[in-house]
Amino acid sequence: MDSCERRLTPYEKYHYISRNLQEVLGEDKIKEVLAQRDLKIYWGTATTGKPHVAYFVPMSKIADFLRAGAEVTILFADLHAYLDNMKAPWELLELRTKYYEHCIKAMLESIGVPLEKLKFIKGTDYQLSKEYTLDVYRLTSVVTEHDAKKAGAEVVKQVEHPLLSGLLYPGLQALDEEYLKVDAQFGGVDQRKIFTFSEKYLPQLGYKKRAHLMNPMVPGLTGAKMSSSEDESKIDLLDSPANVKKKLKKAFCEPGNIENNGVLSFVKHVIFPLFEAGSEFVVPRKPENGGDIPFDSFVKLEEAFSKQEVHPGDLKAAVEGHINKLLAPIIKVFSNAELKKLSERAYPQLAKHKSGTAVSAVSDEVSPSRLDIRIGKIVDVSKHPDADALYVEKIDLGEEKPRTIVSGLVNFIPIEEMRDRMVVVLCNLKPAKMRGVESQGMVLCASVDDPKQVETLIPPEGAVPGEKVFVENFESGQADDVLNPKKKIWEKLQVDLKTSSECLAQWQGNNLLTKSGGKIKSKSMAGAPIK
Template sequence: MTTNAENGFSPEEKLRLIKRNLQEVLGEAELKKILQEKDLKVYWGTATTGRPHIAYFVPMAKIADLLRADCEEVLGEAELKKILLEGKDLKVTILFADLHAYLDNMKAPWELLQHRATYYECLIKAMLESIGVPLEKLKFVKGTDFQLSREYTLDVYKLTSLVTEHDAKKAGAEVVKQVEHPLLSGMIYPLLQALDEQHLSVDAQFGGVDQRKIFTFAEKYLPQLGYKKRIHLMNPMVPGLTGDKMSSSDDSSKIDLLDSEAQVKKKVKGAFCEEGNISNNGVLAFVKYVILPLSQNHEFVVQRSDDHGGDAVFTDFDALEKAFEDKLVHPGDLKPAVAKCLNILLEPVRRKFDTPEMKKLVSQAYPPPSKKKGPKGGAAGGESELSPSMLDLRVGRINDVKVHAEASALYVQEVNLGEEKPRTVVSGLAQVVPLDDLKGRLGVFLCNLKPRTIQGTPSQAMLLCAAQEEPAKFEPLGPPEGSAPGDRVYIDDYAVGEPEAELKPKKKIWEKLQVDLVANGDSIVEWSGHQMKTKLGPVTCRSLKNVSIK
């Protein structure tokens, strides 16, 4: 390993590289002290749950920074033991947290853990190859390689005798799926992530700012076991294409690492990128956190015709952001430039996975949804398993509402659902919800029920409400603040795929799914423990708790 003098980096320069594009550092004084004496030993971990997306290039860019700062990449139990016995220092560890993936509300079923860990390893190696990181410095550790050891297990038990239920739930609030009655596995998750710092023998942990509560949990509890407090390096959460956090469960918000060139172009073209608006702009964020840091010549080129000013070359993100804010760079020029850069990054990854062996691995790690079996073992009518993704749920604004001329118990509503013309919706709320509470408000509407005529008036959708039986009380569901008519509403982890064009009444799809829709103890709407959401966050009701949705 070269010294600081040999590689030309002073401690101050290494600090600059390590901190570049980070949102926050906990323990910066200790970081500066360590860099004066030696290279930083750090680990980055990822739970092997949903398929990695383009935002994974953000931590990959930081790993490249760490390598430039003379930090080596290491992982793999056998190599780990061998290197430690030889007395060599490990600088950076990449952890595939397969056990964490299972503990997080069983996002990765036990039988899929090995396949998903292998998929993550192959995919991340391909990503690192595409940005020129030398793979000979890379070995990988799986959580189950060391988290099942006697020493680690004893530390888990010791922590359980110190950690309160409140602290465990709080630590995992931004990372572990939150449900009304959480399993113990989800509360153990933060304990394991804290202990990983000790058992991987690192000075620092690197992750997204959404893990901050776990990091502060580790700082509080590791010293109580006699272990030192670690440094924590945090990346910002990169906005997705819809302007919200990029999510593996929302196909519209992300670019999959195996998406085709045409899919990348289409998704970037349809991304939220309002002219002059630099807030929650996922297209600009890609340039800042992925394209510019990974560009070999440190340039981002926006190709334009001479009529529009000709090509613009940016070497500094602030200059690009200012030009976009001042409307000197148009979204119609920015988007194709970003799509071109992303396709260059992704092409080596696509090539690596375009083999029978890799295609088989993908299908093993993420098998297609199971089919319902007919009486002879075949698929029942060729239909997929019942899923909330079949529901066409959207945000709608009630432009106007009046009592039905023929039935005093009914309201007739004119609803803007983001379509060319408003829809008429008839609901039986006239005697339970004040008219003034509906007019002008946003609600959640089921839009693919078969239209029907009620008391002579066609009804083309259904307004969803939280419903309390005793005493009878109804509250229309409330989309997150800032929602707009036509915004998609989905059940978390069930966002992939298109809804049914029309729900056939005989199949009773809505009726079967509706029984598991509730407003939980926090008035958040969920289906079987999975939150109902839009791109801006969870759907709620005003005050009702632990009631059904109708």
């Protein structure tokens, strides 16, 4: 491999560096460097959720960079992970960084990348130094709040009351280019605004502008972005062949549809780039169906699939074999008892309450998955005996008997319209007395104060009492048995619950959904807080 790299011309090196990318900023700069020496590139990853099979997409590009003779630094952005709305608890960051390093090394070895050509570094190895800290302060003296927020719009979770840490995030990523002494940064096209932020502000500190290499956003198995928090959207690096088969079986792969097709995209961005010259991608078929079909290029495969000459089931079978081949050496590495223990400590499994209810082992992590939200049906309603503005409702939540819930809806919804109404209920608040009547939950409503308007949230058609409601991209967590009022979990989460411009109920822009995929909404209130 080394001898081949030395014979590559600058033109051939650029071909490997740029192929399958969606966009390159600074193409001339890269070619100018390649005319004199090999390129220095860095790729960073925030150590939050578990790496999954989609990480093979950047890994295959890193293999391309190495094929082109580039020096590659992989940055484990542990400090960035904490600053991004505290996605990872600080006490787990060190453990998760170690887990990431073992995973990524195993992935690169799985695709035949020599590790001696790579450098691994943690953000906290240099981001806490005096020099770096002073540069952060220098950067804050020239960056506007508007530019900082805009730069992180596609990467940092956008909330109504953003923390200052999220505004610092793009500046730190820009400074990384200088402190890692690279010519170019590699990332997804979702980071484009951070890259242009870097190009604008680094020169203002007297540092040179770098080039930027952007991968397209590859859809997950459901057709949307592959997410660490959406279990059915991703294949874990340690998934068994049986789990791979199960998840691929559910994957979105509509006949003839080449848009947002995660299975086809994986073939394009991972499998084909790893092939040696002369290799073919073989789609297995039974003899009675015409036998196996070999493809020597992705373009030919995509064309055949669009013409429905390749059946989705056959394509999935071919991909299944390649994924299992990629995962086998990683699973072998993690069969080590020490790494098994590391995995368990970095990503604690669910513990059991005395009641038998599963709860998060990291109880201080504020995630909407901690909310027990369900569809309910009001089976009886009456006026509160001691409060004119309150209803006392009996709500069927799929339990043995209806719950009693007190709601301040008298002035907004006539009593005859409350009976048999389908509602959305927060079920794990600590029961509280409201003018002498114990309320065992909260009916969620869209509400504005000036003038005062309130609408109960509307479940999707076909929803049934007791059906769980979850926040999109936060499906994998478990609800607390009872939310601890001292921790103010509900209060922290509620500030980011609101309706969208289309009246859809959302948390931080992620839809509230039922298991069937139905969306929760308000009848007419857009941009309204949900409480």
